[in-house]
Amino acid sequence: MVSLHDLRMEFRAGPDPVTALDGVTADLPAGSFTAVMGPSGSGKSTLLHCAAGLEQPTSGEVVLDGVRLGELDETGLTVLRRERVGFVFQAFNLISSLNAAQNVALPARLAGRRVNEVELAAALTRVGLSDRARHRPVELSGGQQQRVAIARALFTRPAVLFADEPTGALDGPTSRHILALLRELVDEHGQTVVMVTHDPVAAAIADQVMLLADGRLIDRLEAASAATIAARMASVEATC
Template identity: 60%
Template sequence: MSPSKGSDDVVRLESVRKVYGNDRNGVVALGGVTLGMRRGTFTAVMGPSGSGKSTCLHCAAGLDRPTSGSVVLDGHELTGLNERELTRLRRDRIGFIFQSFNLLPALNVVENVQLPLRLAGRKAKRADVDEVLARVGLSDRKHHRPGELSGGQQQRVAIARALITKPAVIFGDEPTGALDTRTALEVLALMRQAVREVGQTVVIVTHDPVAASHADRVVFLADGQIAGELHEPTAQAVSERMTQLGAWADVPAGTVN
């Protein structure tokens, strides 16, 4: 599973098509998407419900196999890997941040952060753990369990856990969806900081224009197709584009934040 040389894209989808069900009655979630995410950038993926944004993330991260097309991550062609190779690649080269945090309640903060390395049979260096916990502002919470932390603190642990393996890319699936506005902004600032200061690559799926405005670029999907993108986005510009896509056609004015 040696990496192949390619462009500066750490993740690239080429003509990716994903159909759920059979050819006759199947649902087309992605209809031939070509998309690249460059190293050291922050990309947000948005779109109406059913647009294919979550499927796009799952295919990019090797969590779901495309029906056809190519996915290359950190120089590795994912579509040709078996399940064992995919698992190893996800474990070693990808970090994940979920809306529900996905921390193990019986483990303390340090143990949750160390978990990906332990699952990979690698020893976590204490200095590395201390560094990522300091970066997310949890140096004084090392021995607390998730139940003793706020939602924002739990998501900070999840970010530290994603960073500890020094992944090629971090994928976030609605990473601020369960947080209040102030805490969400703090978490987004941490992800932005990781991109700016250590050259981390971050890709998130979100429905929130404010979250998307922290990204370098917002990619819009509609009906399984790329429907445009914005660079250096503002929350207002993202909201306007989403309205044009019909994402909030049934939402009363003034209720989107």
């Protein structure tokens, strides 16, 4: 579903460039759950942004759902992000004056699309919020707000759902519910999910874990336990 080939990203910070990604190559299969981990400054969020078409890499190639992102202009990237990509972030980014249903439907309305009320109701049911459709964000818990954000991201039926620290602002039990929902989307609906996280427990629900350090992909763990991931992360951080 997502292929990264020799991805490099450099930023200018004073007289010398800073390398955020240094030749990352990886395949993220359709219908899989990938967690991206690494120490602070390792390039996790930059990788996510390049893979999702939010930023253009300095060099290398990203192919998302068969589309070569480097061949698209800004209009093409905007259309791709709107139609094939879903985003969930640590901040829920809900509009406070809109209720849950209106927040879920907002991207479609902004794109000038007619909103199917049956599909809208189904999206909220899918995340367990069928009884909260008319509630505004202030009337919802943090976990419920994140579920609205997930429903909004999935409403356009994206090829890939990108999540950047989706449980970072939530307590333990609520985090587990959100992670279970993401796992369910992969297992029962074939959704492709790519998640940046710093939490080994969260990463352990993924099919594979990509470990970054200094902008490079240094390891890939498959079906690893939280203890295994934590131990590997500790060894990485000790060398950084």
